[in-house]
Amino acid sequence: MTEPDRCAVAISNVSKVFNQGKPNEVHAIEDISLSIGEGTFVSLIGPSGCGKSTLLRLIAALTHPTRGDVGVNDKSADQARLDRDYGMAFQTSGLFKWRSVAENVELPLQLMGWSKTDRKARAAEMLDLVKLDEFGDHYPHELSGGMRQRVAIARALSFRPSLLLMDEPFGALDEMTREHMQTELLDIWNKTGKTIVFVTHSIPEAVFLSQRVIVMSPRPGRIASDIRIDLGERSFETREASAFFEKVTEVREALRFEESQP
Amino acid sequence: MTARDEMAREIRRHERTEATRRTLRRIGVFVVFLVILALAYTGYKAFGQSLDDAQTDWPMIGRVLPRTDDLTMPPVSDIISEFTQPPQRNSDKPLAAFIAEAALFTMREAVLGFAFGVIFGLGIAVVLLRSKWIEQGVTPYLVASQTVPLVAIAPIVIIWGSTSLDWLPFEWTNWMSVSLIAAYLTFFPVAMNGIRGLRSADPAAMELMRSYAATRRQTLVKLQLPASVPYLFAAFKIAATAAIVGAIVGEISGGVRGGLGRLILDFASRYTTGPSRLYATVIGAALLGLIAIGLVTAAEYLVLSKRKEEPLAL
């Protein structure tokens, strides 16, 4: 894979302080700079509370930096949000239980004023992509956790944003389903060529999925290491290759080194 | 059709028969309790009567507990047979027909009042949603509004309705004013539960809407209103009975004829010549309330079962 030339996400000297000046002040993120090339799959990993979700929400312009700048696709993060440049998926699928699976996928399209026929066609296409084409008329409560998560991904992709922000989307799934979903996500990434920023707690997951793993230090969150992963085309064998284990070890040690720092 | 669909269909069918059985059982239990109530009433009456016959003047009855003579407590059989008897000398229309006609009249007022109240209550809830500041400022006034007695408002509304609304494209009649009086009672639970329901939307879902750059109105219509539906139905159950009470009281204090309120007033003023007529009419009014609650509960079931949600407790 060639090094991309355009920046999908440009974070420069960003700090985030919650409840500034109050007794419950929290320095969540301290002076982070990071640029993510277009089409890259990047994972954020780090101990709980180190600011991974906060960083993702800063990119999404759902919260704003105390200091520094966040740019998405060469504009401000806020403008990118208004332009619907990114899709989001969280740990919980966040499907609307009063909408059928297809209607859930159609939600962003509806908000953007698409016609009914276009919406239906796109939703069918997206459900096909996540292999849920038979379940369009079902309601969320009739699906398993993994299926719901796939619907959430289909919803995030439905309006073809160039950037996909995912916060522990597979966190609540069992190991088998999780590996299956990882393969499917890579499949989607290969087909669509999106930029993906992926938050996870799982080292093997980060290594298996990403081209870059960003290891963050405990609070206040900083970037501890930026590890490149070159494992080529992923397959079932990748998980058992020694190169894979070497990278897993490298990330683990970077994490441990950070935790042991004062 | 896949085996999965087949199974889902089977489960849905099962759930439907379950729901029907639950409804039938509820009605059965209700009837059993009705019989128990009638038996208790009759038993108490017989007990009091036997004390009378034995000339023992047991001090509780007639002083603390109600007297058991036929004027205070007409026999159950009298009340039941009263339904088939004509209440007026010059016509042979049975009382049941009078009650039914009056109940329909009152129901019409109550339904319109319910609709006014729901629209008004939801409108208030949406305005209160704008800010905590508005909510804190306005809520005390809403609460205070409910302590103003209806009998004080009724004549004002009736007079206002008959004198000030002549600009409307249709004729504003007194029963519509009674609907407004009923709406005065119904908007309150809808507004209070409505604001709670609108705020009950999942914060993650709210954030999702923000990530789509959804407008305030889109968020309201696509997320907050649907999320408030279980809360609204809980409010509708209170509002449905409140609408009927409001309509009856509105009729009585506004002097509007044609409904249950007027009928109750008439029979109450002629109580000594036929106490069981009043009893029968009150039973009719109670039945109307049950029908109203039943309709709301059925609608609630239809809406919520689709999304697999339990009704909120009242």
Ligand SMILES: Nc1ncnc2c1ncn2[C@@H]1O[C@H](COP(=O)(O)OP(=O)(O)OP(=O)(O)O)[C@@H](O)[C@H]1O
């Ligand atoms: N809205 C908020 N108000 C106040 N503090 C917050 C807020 N959001 C996050 N924080 C604080 O910022 C820090 C980082 O939180 P964040 O959710 O980004 O961590 P995280 O790395 O995603 O953790 P986890 O792995 O457990 O999800 C935490 O200490 C948290 O308490």
Ligand SMILES: [Mg+2]
């Ligand atoms: Mg998090």
